[in-house]
Amino acid sequence: MTEDAKAAKARYKSTVLLPQTEFSMKGGLTEKEPALQAKWEEEDLYGQIRAARKGGKPWVLHDGPPYANGDAHTGTGMNKILKDMVVKFRTMQGFDSPYVPGWDCHGLPIEHNVLKELGGKKPEEMTSVQLRERCLEYANGYVDKQRGQFKTTGTLGDWQRPYLTTSPEYESNVLRVFRDLFDKGYITRAQRSVHWSWAAQSALAEAELEYEDREDVSIYLRMRARAQVAGVDDVALLIWTTTPWTMPANLAIAVAKDAEYALVEYDRDGKSERTVLAEELREAVLEKSGVTEHKVLKHFRGEALAGVTYSHPLWGSECPVVFADYVTLEDGTGLVHTAPGHGKEDFETGKNHDWFNADRPVCPVSPTGHYYSDDRLREELNLPANHPDDNGWFAFINGKQIWKHNDNVVEKLREQGDLLHSEKFMHSYPHCWRTHTPVIFRATEQWFVNVDHVEAGQTKTLRQRILDEIKNVQWFPAWGEKRISAMVENRPDWCISRQRFWGIPIPGFMDPETGKVCISTQTVDHVVALVAEHGSNVWYDDANWPVDKLLPDAVRPDEFKGRELKKMDDIFDVWFESGSSHRAVMLTNEELKDKFPAGLYLEGDDQHRGWFQVSLILSVATQGVSPFKQCLTSAFVVDENGLKGSKSKGNIWAIDKGVKDLSADLLRLYFASSNTSEPIPVTYDLVRGAGESYRKLRNTFRALVSNLFDFVPDKHAVKYDDLQPLDKWALSQCQRVIDEVTGSWERYEFHTATRALVHFANVTLSSQYIDVCKDRLYCEGAESVSRRSAQTAYWVIADVLMRLMTPVLVHTTEEMWQHIPRWPGTPDSVHLAPWPTAAGEGKRDTALDSRFGLLFKLKAESDRVLDRLRKEKVIGKGYDAHVTLGVNAELMKQLATFGPPETLEPELAEALNVSRVKLDGASDHAALQEFEPATDVKGLFVKVQALEDTACVRCFRRTGDVGSVKEHAFLCTRCAGVVDG
């Protein structure tokens, strides 16, 4: 370029309309986000949104309460972010969509930690009320902490007035749910064998069990029959058990009526023995036991064992053989050790045979997992005071811890000579989810919700009605329906009582003299009113709330009037509390109470067994319907190795730390790009990886908006019909993205929506559309229709892009909102803006879609050849090139439908980003060496030549007409015209 040309270029540069914007290329998110959040809070953005949507169709995501303990980590943080994204999406769609966050504040872990702070147990001088106050303080501390952590993610909601399960209002509503259940006959108090955590000293529900691997010992034990069996003397019955510690509580042996049994004879330790076991298991068991030779004396069916009794191996008492249909021949011996105090089925068997004295199964194990001591042990075992104890078993187990004593029991049985065989084995065994200790079955008196009860006026059991309701809910992903149905079909009655104090009391009273429980609708109602006013502490405040004041005679059933009653000390399972949130929150909160049932519950998929299920049970029983219309679950957060995050492994971090280091928008974008139906790996590096998409979205928006510096929508927007074809095409593409993204959001497929957006920004906009529009925007006259046409499309697209990103990039789009030209009267925050449904006046135009689809295919072919010539140093930029497209007749015909050559060729030059395009439909291109066959377009050949023409110093194109306007020797005709205005 000559010196003159350089000077001219500098001179004309000011006439080029280069992009301008204050919207920075870099996000600087970690600095900007806290300031923006402070502004939102100050201006009460959430309140503004609420006011703006008032009267809209309601659509509520009801928050499942996280537990008020520990940090809000990536998992809980993700859950809040997903919820916020959905609420923002629905809000933008125009729904009235309040978000009331809540916390689960009662329960064992908090009680546990508070006790730990106090040195392991409640100090003598401390009252229950004082201890409960410590628990409340503890929970409230974590509510505050987690609230702060959640807020850093940019999640909007009623953070000032969250629901807490400890508030008197909440507590009283939990009791109202109980009252309704009681009223309808769902509540039973009964002796049953339940899962018991001796470490937590409490009954546990199914949802509170976790299966962990554990080594145990299994024993094959001979129980000596008292009389002949099948006409043979001195016979033993062989049982198998994996819980030797339950032997003291053995009451019977169960056998299968129809199974075939064998009576075998063999030598052991030099003595001859006769033993009964299932024929099918005979070989395996005897071989395992080291019996090398044996002979079968008899075969008979289980039925033949009717009336047989045996001597208890510890106590010597006479015990029966009974029949039970749960006896299988998969494991063991076909003769089942039955201890009603320590097994569900055993308990049923015991109950059916009416073995329980005074309604008490034999259960010699205390709440802490020790055998009882002395008189109590004797009483629990139903042993008379003068019972002979020749082998010293009584002293042997007296007061011992069952697990520690397990092996000792085995050894003593071995010494006694009754042990045929024992072996260690690994199995998965239910553990307490909080203390991670193995649970036991323990027969106790508990409160239950009877899921197979048919209430008055109904024809179906509650279980069936829940299953019906499940079908009315939309489950995302769809397999959730199967999972929860299977759980409900198979679940036992719900044991809702816990023997702790950090919770809501089950409002039962007892007459200690008669053992009768005093409870009625009126008594419960009375307590509900007191709890609503004073909180559940009334139950524990003996000084101010003695029983007579808690339950005056006036509200008691007649038989309890004037009696000395005692408050019972069970509390509700925390799941009963959180499961009542539909009542305590959805049906109570000022903003929510007319919006029941909720539109959506959104939690981790472990809640099928937890919150979803208990919510369904309680809501169907008391309201007759599911408390939610849709249910969305996400998989768990894992680390880069696919391992579940845990604090001890150090592969999980507090969400606010992640926000501080990486920014909320990046985390949100990362979660929005993840397939939440599969385990979601979360590491700093992976989240940083989302930065690529973030930059692309941000810079694409910036490219669009920087070309709108002189564009005022209500003055300059071009009517749809007057837009240039390429711009109409861009709007059509934009419309497609709107439809795609909206559809994905409706199905809660966040990652599909994000992918569509990123692809649109990356390919359609950045690589295709924006690249091609530059000449029009920079070089055409400021007010020219062709430039205003492009700007109109840019504006619409930038606006749509921004809005479609808003539920995810809540901070970034708010910043964008400040930099995009707006119509007068638009709201101050993007979060008050509506969700886009149409790209301006634009619409899908399939003719344009395929027309430009073909042009960009031609571009790809030309690019390939251009690139080769670039590498050969023949050309540099595209404007140095002249592209000849050799096309066959068919392709020419197709191209001709877009317009005559004199308009088509310039349009192609624009689309291909070169100075000149010539269409050649006449030659035999395949025969011509300078033409290169296309790889993806049939009938196309490409020839590229360097242009000798001088480049216009203003628009850089080599159009062949530079200098044709005398006054502007260095400009092309178009630019000269523009400069002269």
Add this chain to the structure above:
RNA sequence: GCGCCGGUAGCUCAGUUGGUUAGAGCAUACGCCUGAUAAGCGUAAGGUCGGCGGUUCGAGUCCGCCCCGGCGCACCA
């Protein structure tokens, strides 16, 4: 043990009712531009679609079996 989900380029994932030569982003390599510039554009390389068998004119897609990973249920005595 039963069931569900997944296995596609080095990494993260798309692949619609079975239909041309299996796609995208990132990363890599090589270039261009210097008027989106701590940006932007282009090109290339990279795949036995977990394995085997079957149905079909045609299979990443449908069927069967198997292997690997994850999850759920059950493991009771």
